[in-house]
Amino acid sequence: MDAQLTLGPNLFHWAPERKLDFYRRIADESPVGTVYLGEVVCSKRTPFFDDRHLEEVAERLTRAGKQVVYSSLAEVVIKRERKLLMEWSQQQGRDLEVNNTAALLHLKDRPHRIGALLNVYNEDTMAYLAGRGATHFSLLAELPKPAVAGLAEAARGLGVGVEVQVFGRASLALSARCYHARAHGRIKDSCQFVCGEDDDGMVLSTLDEKPFLAVNGIQTLSYGYLEMMAEMHEMRDMGVSHFRVMPHSCDMIEVTKAFDDVLQGRIEAAEGAARLGALGIAAPFVNGFYHGVPGDTLVPA
Amino acid sequence: MRKPELICPAGTPAALRSAVDAGADAVYCGYQNATNARNFTGLNFTPAEMEQSIAYAHDHGAKVLITLNTFPPSGKVALWKQAVDLSAQLGADACIVADISVADYICRMYPDLRIHLSVQAAASSPEAIDFYVREFGVKRVVLPRIMTVSEIGGLVAEIPCEVETFIFGNHGLMVEGRCSLSCYVTGQSTNMDGACSPAANVSYQSAPDGTLSTRLGGYTIDRFGANETAGYPTICKGRYLTDSREGGYYAFEEPVSLNAATVLPELIAAGVHAFKIEGRQRSRAYVKKVVSTFRSAVDAIVAGKEPVLADLVALTEGQKQTEGALKTKTWR
Structure with a gap:
């Protein structure tokens, strides 16, 4: 099967109308084959978009020929989150991507996907999870090339899909505390959804003013954007079956088209990178994790 | 009991x-x-x-x-x-x-x-x-x-x-086992290599006015006055700048x-x-x-x-x- 481009779950708290527009354009204009939907970061956000618009968006994407996958919350602690996850797990006839171990309990022997926020570091863990129903694995951003290669080879043997993030800020940490609320002198319970003010996360810089990280509610992302165009063909040859582009506020139609052009061999990676460079993204591109060096590094192709 | x-x-x-x-x-x-x-x-x-x-x-x-x-x-x-x-x-x-x-x-x-x-x-x-x-x-x-x-x-x-x-x-308040912050800066993974903020990547920089910057990899994690006790540079215990705040603050947690x-x-x-x-x-x-x-x-x-x-x-x-x-x- 040919390698395919996917659009990962939108990690940010954009206004509902904006998300609706975003997914309409993805449905109509983007070459991605699969779209992951659903709130991954914060259970407080679900009434705004997921509860009101997810069905409509999923239907639109499906009509446009996209495969729709529902991603789960990543941090599940309080009763409300546990209930949300339980209900999410019980959806029938849907493709589900698990980002918290709690959901694995509910999904035993039912087909499901393993999300990029669950810890699958080696082929034994992959085989174990495949044995209880996992059909597809999105890999952790911090995995270096030898581990990606090993997992991709194991996936081939197990007949499961394997997906690697090739664009967008990398998820570096999760917390029980909301750092967006904290920055504004609030707490999670009184946050007033201040995370909605930052389209791509709230930038944290060092005391000597070097941009460093991006806060997104309880999640901490890299300041740099992963950009792995030049590595895609190598990874495809290893057996990576899907390449994930993460939603950001830049022109995502152009981003997904550029990645697709490179993946399908219509243009060279350098040309694709030049097209990304023209999008006006302020943050640098990085690919260090894959190359086994600090993640904030850009190793030239 | x-x-x-x-x-x-x-x-x-x-x-x-x-x-x-x-x-x-x-x-x-x-x-x-x-x-x-x-x-x-x-x-x-x-x-x-x-x-x-x-x-x-x-x-x-x-x-x-x-x-x-x-x-x-x-x-x-x-x-x-x-x-x-x-x-x-x-x-x-x-x-x-x-x-x-x-x-x-x-x-x-x-x-x-x-x-x-x-x-x-x-x-x-x-x-x-x-x-x-x-x-x-x-x-x-x-x-x-x-x-x-x-x-x-x-x-x-x-x-x-x-x-x-x-x-x-x-x-700390980062969920342990789900953190790549140190790896982003040092290339050493807490989960895979067993070390958060490894000493080999830590450095201390003194300024002429007596302030001391603690650094991990290429990043300043915190800065201390001559009379303050400097902490070990751990990313989730550092002070940072952001648009909504005046001056450095403990973005994640205080030490x-x-x-x-x-x-x-x-x-x-x-x-x-x-x-x-x-x-x-x-x-x-x-x-x-x-x-x-x-x-x-x-x-x-x-x-x-x-x-x-x-x-x-x-x-x-x-x-x-x-x-x-x-x-x-x-x-x-």
Whole structure:
């Protein structure tokens, strides 16, 4: 099967109308084959978009020929989150991507996907999870090339899909505390959804003013954007079956088209990178994790 | 009233003996490689040291729990399996594990070896814990440091295994086992290599005005005046700038230490099975002091007496301490 481009779950708290527009354009204009939907970061956000618009968006994407996958919350602690996850797990006839171990309990022997926020570091863990129903694995951003290669080879043997993030800020940490609320002198319970003010996360810089990280509610992302165009063909040859582009506020139609052009061999990676460079993204591109060096590094192709 | 076990850290055989002598019910320690999450130079045990230390602990009525609490990356699983084999052969009382493949290996090969689920497994709900209990026969879970006493009490009643909580030492709010911050800056992964903020990547820069910058990799993590005590540069304890704030602020958490001394009675009443003291990187003297203080405190509470905890403040990081998440959820 040919390698395919996917659009990962939108990690940010954009206004509902904006998300609706975003997914309409993805449905109509983007070459991605699969779209992951659903709130991954914060259970407080679900009434705004997921509860009101997810069905409509999923239907639109499906009509446009996209495969729709529902991603789960990543941090599940309080009763409300546990209930949300339980209900999410019980959806029938849907493709589900698990980002918290709690959901694995509910999904035993039912087909499901393993999300990029669950810890699958080696082929034994992959085989174990495949044995209880996992059909597809999105890999952790911090995995270096030898581990990606090993997992991709194991996936081939197990007949499961394997997906690697090739664009967008990398998820570096999760917390029980909301750092967006904290920055504004609030707490999670009184946050007033201040995370909605930052389209791509709230930038944290060092005391000597070097941009460093991006806060997104309880999640901490890299300041740099992963950009792995030049590595895609190598990874495809290893057996990576899907390449994930993460939603950001830049022109995502152009981003997904550029990645697709490179993946399908219509243009060279350098040309694709030049097209990304023209999008006006302020943050640098990085690919260090894959190359086994600090993640904030850009190793030239 | 159940008397919780006191689980104490040992970075060296000498610290292990100190902990046992000071009244530890169990000591946790690891090998000199990436199979444990404190993989620092000068720490941890050779196989021969582990054998002798287990004998010492057992002779004195204490248990030894071996930390295999990191995640083997593809291609390196054999190292973790060897560490399991060795631990079983040496008669360890339990292995503390985080990775599914390691738990599965113990469950299949050594069904009599107890599995304790590490805090690095980030099991923070009854369902997540139940998954590990059902799949691998986990006997005890070490809870993340993000739960209130009442949440812990609810959990104890709901899950089919023992519960261990941290009561003293390092305090952070990032979900342990789900953090790549240090790897982003150093290239060394906390989960795969067993080291957060490795010393080789730390540097200190003095300015002419006497301020000291602490750095990790290419980033300034914090800056201290001439009269301030500089902390070790850990990303989640640093000061940063952001648009909505005037000047540097602790974006994640202040450099404070967890001290649950004042909530010990409530934790005991909640039915917690074991109390964990953090600090395998700490000195033998520290271990002796903290363990003996908590030993007498737990004994006093269970005997219905007033515990004495006055000296613990002096031992905490930066002299500042917190009850962490335990008392209220308003920190979230």
